[in-house]
Amino acid sequence: MEVHLKIIGLLFIALAWVHIIFPKYFNWKEDLKPLSLINRQMMIVHTFFIALVVFLIGLLCVVASKELINTKLGHIICLGLGVFWTCRLFIQFFVYSSALWKGKTFETAVHVVFSVLWAYSSIIFLVVALG
Structure with a gap:
Protein backbone atom coordinates (compact mmCIF):
# COMPACT_ATOMS: atom_id res chain seq x y z
CA MET A 1 0.00 0.00 0.00
CA GLU A 2 2.88 2.35 0.66
CA VAL A 3 3.82 2.39 -3.02
CA HIS A 4 0.21 3.15 -3.99
CA LEU A 5 0.04 6.07 -1.56
CA LYS A 6 3.30 7.47 -2.93
CA ILE A 7 2.00 7.13 -6.51
CA ILE A 8 -1.22 8.92 -5.55
CA GLY A 9 0.85 11.57 -3.79
CA LEU A 10 2.97 12.26 -6.86
CA LEU A 11 -0.12 12.36 -9.09
CA PHE A 12 -1.83 14.83 -6.76
CA ILE A 13 1.25 17.05 -6.62
CA ALA A 14 1.30 17.09 -10.43
CA LEU A 15 -2.45 17.81 -10.52
CA ALA A 16 -2.00 20.74 -8.14
CA TRP A 17 0.57 22.29 -10.49
CA VAL A 18 -1.75 21.83 -13.48
CA HIS A 19 -4.17 24.27 -11.82
CA ILE A 20 -1.76 27.06 -12.81
CA ILE A 21 -2.94 26.82 -16.43
CA PHE A 22 -6.68 26.82 -15.64
CA PRO A 23 -7.32 30.58 -16.05
CA LYS A 24 -5.72 30.68 -19.49
CA TYR A 25 -6.92 27.26 -20.70
CA PHE A 26 -10.53 27.93 -19.68
CA ASN A 27 -10.40 31.53 -20.94
CA TRP A 28 -11.41 32.98 -17.58
CA LYS A 29 -10.40 36.52 -18.56
CA GLU A 30 -13.27 36.64 -21.05
CA ASP A 31 -15.66 34.03 -19.68
CA LEU A 32 -15.76 35.51 -16.18
CA LYS A 33 -16.23 39.13 -17.30
CA PRO A 34 -20.04 39.02 -16.91
CA LEU A 35 -19.68 37.93 -13.28
CA SER A 36 -19.55 40.33 -10.37
CA LEU A 37 -16.12 41.13 -8.95
CA ILE A 38 -16.71 38.91 -5.91
CA ASN A 39 -17.66 35.91 -8.06
CA ARG A 40 -14.65 36.39 -10.37
CA GLN A 41 -12.30 36.63 -7.43
CA MET A 42 -13.91 33.65 -5.68
CA MET A 43 -13.23 31.49 -8.75
CA ILE A 44 -9.55 32.42 -8.66
CA VAL A 45 -9.17 32.16 -4.89
CA HIS A 46 -11.06 28.85 -4.66
CA THR A 47 -8.99 27.39 -7.49
CA PHE A 48 -5.82 28.39 -5.64
CA PHE A 49 -7.00 26.76 -2.41
CA ILE A 50 -8.18 23.61 -4.19
CA ALA A 51 -4.73 23.35 -5.77
CA LEU A 52 -3.08 23.95 -2.39
CA VAL A 53 -5.15 21.26 -0.66
CA VAL A 54 -4.53 18.76 -3.47
CA PHE A 55 -0.80 19.56 -3.24
CA LEU A 56 -0.80 19.08 0.54
CA ILE A 57 -2.69 15.77 0.27
CA GLY A 58 -0.11 14.66 -2.26
CA LEU A 59 2.74 15.76 -0.02
CA LEU A 60 1.17 13.93 2.93
CA CYS A 61 0.96 10.73 0.89
CA VAL A 62 4.57 11.00 -0.25
CA VAL A 63 6.20 11.89 3.07
CA ALA A 64 3.93 10.11 5.58
CA SER A 65 2.69 7.01 3.76
CA LYS A 66 3.98 4.70 6.52
CA GLU A 67 2.17 6.72 9.17
CA LEU A 68 -1.04 6.71 7.14
CA ILE A 69 -0.86 2.92 6.94
CA ASN A 70 0.35 2.11 10.47
Missing part, protein backbone atom coordinates in the same frame (compact mmCIF):
# COMPACT_ATOMS: atom_id res chain seq x y z
CA THR A 71 -1.44 4.51 12.82
CA LYS A 72 -5.02 5.00 13.95
CA LEU A 73 -4.82 8.69 12.99
CA GLY A 74 -3.52 7.65 9.57
CA HIS A 75 -6.50 5.34 9.11
CA ILE A 76 -8.91 8.11 10.10
CA ILE A 77 -7.25 10.52 7.64
CA CYS A 78 -7.43 7.87 4.91
CA LEU A 79 -11.10 7.25 5.67
CA GLY A 80 -11.82 10.95 5.24
CA LEU A 81 -9.79 11.08 2.03
CA GLY A 82 -11.49 7.93 0.76
CA VAL A 83 -14.94 9.43 1.33
CA PHE A 84 -13.83 12.72 -0.22
CA TRP A 85 -12.44 11.15 -3.43
CA THR A 86 -15.41 8.77 -3.69
CA CYS A 87 -17.69 11.82 -3.66
CA ARG A 88 -15.48 13.39 -6.33
CA LEU A 89 -15.82 10.22 -8.43
CA PHE A 90 -19.63 10.39 -8.23
CA ILE A 91 -19.54 14.06 -9.24
CA GLN A 92 -17.50 13.08 -12.31
CA PHE A 93 -20.43 10.97 -13.53
CA PHE A 94 -23.55 12.51 -12.01
CA VAL A 95 -22.90 16.27 -11.83
CA TYR A 96 -20.71 17.12 -14.81
CA SER A 97 -22.68 16.82 -18.04
CA SER A 98 -21.48 14.22 -20.51
CA ALA A 99 -21.95 16.93 -23.14
CA LEU A 100 -18.66 18.36 -21.88
CA TRP A 101 -16.69 15.35 -23.13
CA LYS A 102 -18.77 13.05 -25.38
CA GLY A 103 -17.58 13.07 -28.97
CA LYS A 104 -14.48 15.10 -28.10
CA THR A 105 -11.24 13.12 -28.16
CA PHE A 106 -9.16 15.17 -25.72
CA GLU A 107 -12.01 15.84 -23.31
CA THR A 108 -13.03 12.16 -23.31
CA ALA A 109 -9.44 11.15 -22.54
CA VAL A 110 -9.34 13.65 -19.67
CA HIS A 111 -12.69 12.33 -18.37
CA VAL A 112 -11.41 8.74 -18.44
CA VAL A 113 -8.03 9.57 -16.87
CA PHE A 114 -9.62 11.50 -14.00
CA SER A 115 -12.32 8.89 -13.49
CA VAL A 116 -9.57 6.29 -13.09
CA LEU A 117 -7.59 8.59 -10.77
CA TRP A 118 -10.60 9.28 -8.53
CA ALA A 119 -11.50 5.57 -8.43
CA TYR A 120 -7.91 4.50 -7.73
CA SER A 121 -7.53 7.12 -4.99
CA SER A 122 -10.85 6.19 -3.41
CA ILE A 123 -10.04 2.48 -3.35
CA ILE A 124 -6.53 2.89 -1.97
CA PHE A 125 -7.55 5.33 0.76
CA LEU A 126 -10.52 3.18 1.81
CA VAL A 127 -8.45 -0.03 1.79
CA VAL A 128 -5.83 1.65 3.99
CA ALA A 129 -8.53 3.05 6.29
CA LEU A 130 -10.32 -0.26 6.71
CA GLY A 131 -7.24 -2.47 6.58
Whole structure:
Protein backbone atom coordinates (compact mmCIF):
# COMPACT_ATOMS: atom_id res chain seq x y z
CA MET A 1 0.00 0.00 0.00
CA GLU A 2 2.88 2.35 0.66
CA VAL A 3 3.82 2.39 -3.02
CA HIS A 4 0.21 3.15 -3.99
CA LEU A 5 0.04 6.07 -1.56
CA LYS A 6 3.30 7.47 -2.93
CA ILE A 7 2.00 7.13 -6.51
CA ILE A 8 -1.22 8.92 -5.55
CA GLY A 9 0.85 11.57 -3.79
CA LEU A 10 2.97 12.26 -6.86
CA LEU A 11 -0.12 12.36 -9.09
CA PHE A 12 -1.83 14.83 -6.76
CA ILE A 13 1.25 17.05 -6.62
CA ALA A 14 1.30 17.09 -10.43
CA LEU A 15 -2.45 17.81 -10.52
CA ALA A 16 -2.00 20.74 -8.14
CA TRP A 17 0.57 22.29 -10.49
CA VAL A 18 -1.75 21.83 -13.48
CA HIS A 19 -4.17 24.27 -11.82
CA ILE A 20 -1.76 27.06 -12.81
CA ILE A 21 -2.94 26.82 -16.43
CA PHE A 22 -6.68 26.82 -15.64
CA PRO A 23 -7.32 30.58 -16.05
CA LYS A 24 -5.72 30.68 -19.49
CA TYR A 25 -6.92 27.26 -20.70
CA PHE A 26 -10.53 27.93 -19.68
CA ASN A 27 -10.40 31.53 -20.94
CA TRP A 28 -11.41 32.98 -17.58
CA LYS A 29 -10.40 36.52 -18.56
CA GLU A 30 -13.27 36.64 -21.05
CA ASP A 31 -15.66 34.03 -19.68
CA LEU A 32 -15.76 35.51 -16.18
CA LYS A 33 -16.23 39.13 -17.30
CA PRO A 34 -20.04 39.02 -16.91
CA LEU A 35 -19.68 37.93 -13.28
CA SER A 36 -19.55 40.33 -10.37
CA LEU A 37 -16.12 41.13 -8.95
CA ILE A 38 -16.71 38.91 -5.91
CA ASN A 39 -17.66 35.91 -8.06
CA ARG A 40 -14.65 36.39 -10.37
CA GLN A 41 -12.30 36.63 -7.43
CA MET A 42 -13.91 33.65 -5.68
CA MET A 43 -13.23 31.49 -8.75
CA ILE A 44 -9.55 32.42 -8.66
CA VAL A 45 -9.17 32.16 -4.89
CA HIS A 46 -11.06 28.85 -4.66
CA THR A 47 -8.99 27.39 -7.49
CA PHE A 48 -5.82 28.39 -5.64
CA PHE A 49 -7.00 26.76 -2.41
CA ILE A 50 -8.18 23.61 -4.19
CA ALA A 51 -4.73 23.35 -5.77
CA LEU A 52 -3.08 23.95 -2.39
CA VAL A 53 -5.15 21.26 -0.66
CA VAL A 54 -4.53 18.76 -3.47
CA PHE A 55 -0.80 19.56 -3.24
CA LEU A 56 -0.80 19.08 0.54
CA ILE A 57 -2.69 15.77 0.27
CA GLY A 58 -0.11 14.66 -2.26
CA LEU A 59 2.74 15.76 -0.02
CA LEU A 60 1.17 13.93 2.93
CA CYS A 61 0.96 10.73 0.89
CA VAL A 62 4.57 11.00 -0.25
CA VAL A 63 6.20 11.89 3.07
CA ALA A 64 3.93 10.11 5.58
CA SER A 65 2.69 7.01 3.76
CA LYS A 66 3.98 4.70 6.52
CA GLU A 67 2.17 6.72 9.17
CA LEU A 68 -1.04 6.71 7.14
CA ILE A 69 -0.86 2.92 6.94
CA ASN A 70 0.35 2.11 10.47
CA THR A 71 -1.44 4.51 12.82
CA LYS A 72 -5.02 5.00 13.95
CA LEU A 73 -4.82 8.69 12.99
CA GLY A 74 -3.52 7.65 9.57
CA HIS A 75 -6.50 5.34 9.11
CA ILE A 76 -8.91 8.11 10.10
CA ILE A 77 -7.25 10.52 7.64
CA CYS A 78 -7.43 7.87 4.91
CA LEU A 79 -11.10 7.25 5.67
CA GLY A 80 -11.82 10.95 5.24
CA LEU A 81 -9.79 11.08 2.03
CA GLY A 82 -11.49 7.93 0.76
CA VAL A 83 -14.94 9.43 1.33
CA PHE A 84 -13.83 12.72 -0.22
CA TRP A 85 -12.44 11.15 -3.43
CA THR A 86 -15.41 8.77 -3.69
CA CYS A 87 -17.69 11.82 -3.66
CA ARG A 88 -15.48 13.39 -6.33
CA LEU A 89 -15.82 10.22 -8.43
CA PHE A 90 -19.63 10.39 -8.23
CA ILE A 91 -19.54 14.06 -9.24
CA GLN A 92 -17.50 13.08 -12.31
CA PHE A 93 -20.43 10.97 -13.53
CA PHE A 94 -23.55 12.51 -12.01
CA VAL A 95 -22.90 16.27 -11.83
CA TYR A 96 -20.71 17.12 -14.81
CA SER A 97 -22.68 16.82 -18.04
CA SER A 98 -21.48 14.22 -20.51
CA ALA A 99 -21.95 16.93 -23.14
CA LEU A 100 -18.66 18.36 -21.88
CA TRP A 101 -16.69 15.35 -23.13
CA LYS A 102 -18.77 13.05 -25.38
CA GLY A 103 -17.58 13.07 -28.97
CA LYS A 104 -14.48 15.10 -28.10
CA THR A 105 -11.24 13.12 -28.16
CA PHE A 106 -9.16 15.17 -25.72
CA GLU A 107 -12.01 15.84 -23.31
CA THR A 108 -13.03 12.16 -23.31
CA ALA A 109 -9.44 11.15 -22.54
CA VAL A 110 -9.34 13.65 -19.67
CA HIS A 111 -12.69 12.33 -18.37
CA VAL A 112 -11.41 8.74 -18.44
CA VAL A 113 -8.03 9.57 -16.87
CA PHE A 114 -9.62 11.50 -14.00
CA SER A 115 -12.32 8.89 -13.49
CA VAL A 116 -9.57 6.29 -13.09
CA LEU A 117 -7.59 8.59 -10.77
CA TRP A 118 -10.60 9.28 -8.53
CA ALA A 119 -11.50 5.57 -8.43
CA TYR A 120 -7.91 4.50 -7.73
CA SER A 121 -7.53 7.12 -4.99
CA SER A 122 -10.85 6.19 -3.41
CA ILE A 123 -10.04 2.48 -3.35
CA ILE A 124 -6.53 2.89 -1.97
CA PHE A 125 -7.55 5.33 0.76
CA LEU A 126 -10.52 3.18 1.81
CA VAL A 127 -8.45 -0.03 1.79
CA VAL A 128 -5.83 1.65 3.99
CA ALA A 129 -8.53 3.05 6.29
CA LEU A 130 -10.32 -0.26 6.71
CA GLY A 131 -7.24 -2.47 6.58
